[in-house]
Amino acid sequence: MSSVRAVVAGHGDFAAGLLSAVLQITGRDDVFVGLSNRALSAQDVDRALRAAVAAGPVQVIFTDLPAGSCTMAARRLQREDPLLVVVTGVNLATLLDFVFSEGPDAVSAAGSAVEKGRAALAIAGASPARGGETRDH
């Protein structure tokens, strides 16, 4: 059985870029399978995502935009399989946490990864005292 536990799907080379970064940092290329919606119709995205999930078996789908066609396709799959977890707005920190997760299952791993990804999104160097300041030009 494949060790792939999740699909990363998005626009252009979004998934390939993230998976390349995951490989560089962790040495792991066996956790995710990537999918691009480039040049695909909505029906083609549905088919490609369905095939990727079936080949896994996959329990989690990470997508880029909540409004993207990959997310729409993932939600349709989720309707058929309510145990499938769909995470939108994925970033590198999210995937790294997922790779190293020691949670009991992919669903709890996804929950932890979402928190890590959310925490990674920040304005570097910002402090509450500087929160409203802007630079004058």
Added chain:
Amino acid sequence: MTIEMYRIDDRLIHGQVVVGWGQPLDLQFIVLVDEEVAASDWEQELYRMGVPPEMEVHFESVASAATRLPGFQADPRPGLLLTGDINTMARLVEASGSIQSVTLGGIHHKPGRMQRLRYVFLTPSEEGELRALARGGVAVSAQDVPAARALTLDEVLGGEGNR
């Protein structure tokens, strides 16, 4: 008229529409004209989930869109009307009589279609529908994203965008 674009895109509401066009045009509402979606609460919820809360989405059939179009066109806020295929847009153009321009935003490959642009594939029948729209006075162009040049129908059918 404040419907900024009448777009044909087989992905319907997706990133290019909501973000790619939504931000530069400051879109406040989308009119999605699709018989299947208009008849399905679940599909409507799926598409509604994909747009920011401040952006309205109206789900219409061709018949209801034709009736409500004058109201959408009179709305002072910028909006975008969307169909998933050429035939639906052609029927709406005919039923409403008030659509002067149509933009091909994404019609992807399927059997029987020939590639005209990177993002436009057409069957001979679809080409005929586009030519009929143009003969009827509708300005037909293709433009997937704002940064791209809008191509005329002649350029599309000539495959100019691929050169």
